[in-house]
Amino acid sequence: MHALELTVNGTPHTVEVASGTSLLTLLREQLELTGTKRGCEEGECGGCSVLLDGALVDSCLIFAVEAQGRAVTTVEGLGDPEHLSPLQQAFAETGASQCGFCIPGILIAATALLESHADPDDETIREGISGNLCRCTGYTRIVEAIRLAAQLRRSSG
């Protein structure tokens, strides 16, 4: 067992993890943040995407202990039902969510993208979410939503 201190969505946590525990398992099972999804556990689908010190990672490929002393952002940290972030609002308005399973990962990937691109074109947006598979939407509305979110961010300064 390893003692571990990390910050998740701004809240500090001290936990104990068994050897080999992935960051994904820590988040879902121990911290009960089930928004981040287990889609393949092989780093192929992006359902487990989180930000680790702001960088986009697949949490299924990260050992929990690698997050020692670092800050993790999950979908739960982006907004809540009463206070949707501009990005989440853009998704709601555009109709970009269908079954919703890929959405937490996609929102995280979009967050990372919009941090480094204020005005991404479609190709850049698609590249930015190329590590996140979606089987329901065909990506059309997701790309529109991210473009709208970029616009909202620019106009709100």
Add this chain to the structure above:
Amino acid sequence: METPTYTTIGKRIPRIDNASKLTGQARFAEDVSLPGGVLHGRVLRSPHPHARIVSIDSRRAEGLPGVRAVVTAGDLPERLIGKCLQDERALAKDTVRFVGDRVAAVAADTPEIAGEALEAITVEYEPLPAVMDAFAALAPGAAVLHPELLQYRVVTAAAPEGGNVCSKNSLSRGDPEAAFGKCARVFEHAYRTEMVHHAYLEPHACLGIYNPDGSYTVHSTTQGSFGLRGLIADALGVPHNRVRLVPTEVGGGFGGKISLQDEVAAAALARKSGRPVRIAMNRREDFLCGTPRSGMHIAIKTGVNAEGELVARTMDIVLDSGAYAHSGVLMSWSLPQFAEGPYRIPNLRIAVRCVYTNKPPCGAFRAPGGPQTNFAIESEMERIAEAMGWDPLEFRRKNVMPEGHVSLAGVELRNVMALETMDAGLELSGYRPSEASPAPNRGRGFALGNWNVGGMASAAVLKLNEDGSASLLTGVVDITGVHTALAQIVAEALDLPMEQVTVQTLDTESAPHSTISAGSQALKSMGDAALRAAHHVREQLFDLAVEALDAAPGRLELVGGQVRVRGEPGRSVAVPALLGKAMNVSGPVVGHGSTGAYKRMPGFGAHVADVEVDPETGQVRLLRYCAAQDVGVAINPVAVEGQIHGAVVQGVGMALSEELIFRDGRMANPNFLDYKIPSATDVPPIEAVLVERPAADGPFGAKGIGEPPIVPVQAAIANAIHAAVGVRVDTLPITPERLRRAIRERGEERNASANR
């Protein structure tokens, strides 16, 4: 005809579950937790494609610390189950028939201990010859996978023939053989499609609970709680009301979450251990055990006359149905009816054989049989037109089915919108067959497809709360936004604002029967039931108002929370007042609506694909994709367009990159690395246009939309590839390897004939 004006119908209303889905609050099956915690279950799955089980010894597993229960077939009643043909067991007893077949299950304190327990179960297998191809299964002397096939009970649709043919059916009209003899020209080709997986993002997961009263509660990611409940109850040997199936949010289904998976194992483990047990598949297991789209071989023969008419056709279809009949066998019932496609052919025979192989049992997948047969049909239309020197669009227009066309099954097809949909697709894309390609190795292709959408049976209950707000009690699962549409329907019918209508998915004990959220008919079926329930509520309100307003019900209307006399807005009574009165008179106001199965009607799609081919590598880049779909009335256009976008991209995967590959009896690519589904960089924005004319029946004229848009995609792309580089690949997927080989072979042929 006057188009009615609606308050909510046809409006682009955001999904009512957005807040929960967009914030990660929505609970999927693996997210369901219980105060006392759950045990972690794993299933031991056969490593052999075909084997006899000689013995199972689970004693070492049972003795491991942290292992709470192990179950095998011996823990279940002795019986065969199956939706169409009862040929399988929840846990295998004597024989395993595909890699992944369930043999035993364990429940333990942690997933790691459960994994160790699986390895501690000793199973002695006697491998049997494996049959990995449908034609091999049909060959004389092939191993027979189900020696007792003809003793199995048929529930529906299946017509077992014997040997490895688990179902055989054919329908015909006219006399194709005689008619071929009189045709100007006859064309014969064969097409092949490989098995494809739904590849929903959420692997199967379920949670089994054994209740103190001896009943079971099972949470599952399922598109159809009632059918699944029935299968679980049958396997456990209990009446249906003793299994409460609680459907969770579903992370994509597409037909792959209708069947029984690990639920019986979870329930049996819960009973044996006395604790709730969660079984969540990993991605590899889901690939192995999912119920893929059947691989198909289609021999298609077509005769035309000099006037450009389709005169005769035969289609001989061999379906690789996998290890068990499951629901893949439904295609032996449906394809002879549906595979005529968009056309009217006076002499036609469609014959289907579903063949057992030692592959995963095939099931329903978005228009089962549709993309495969349309690939053949629409490739043929282009081939024939080219050979005869005809305009391929005119050739299609001349032969599309008319309104009221009677299918091979004797069903009169209504709301036929073939020509209108074609026009809309051509207008959106600007496609003209004669146009020159803008660059080398670029081309555009067209395909017309249809899928018969209908509706199965559903019932709904609608109750009014004391303040007049409404709750719809329904068991239909919401993946595509159907709940939002149901709320729109109730809001429209009772003139309520959307916030005053609640729609939730209830479990099988709390809600009346619901159809599956599949087959392009959840909205139509449950929408109709909800509308009837709303009308029933309105009727009761009018009856309550008769005395107060001194007017017969026929003169009353329900507007803005008031029942009032039509034309006299001053004479009104508020709904809450009527509800209060009801408490003293007739009792609480509850409405119910029940709808039976609908006749099917065709939903057409006319698609144009623009591709660019790299002839060196065989890679195909999709530059643009236009889809016109005939939808009846789009109750929620955002949801309808979303279905079209998603179906097209799923179809692109089937066209260009997806196939389950088997080597030495084993699936070689049970993962997202080697089973490639389209990512955001693989497809352009999908352009969709909705063709609307209210369907004769269905709530507010709605028609189903989930399946039709996937049907023409593969042919549109294949036809575009042909326009780009002049070759055809008659196998799906048209992988770079296959296309490159075809281009090279064509090059070699040309060199050979040039050198003669």
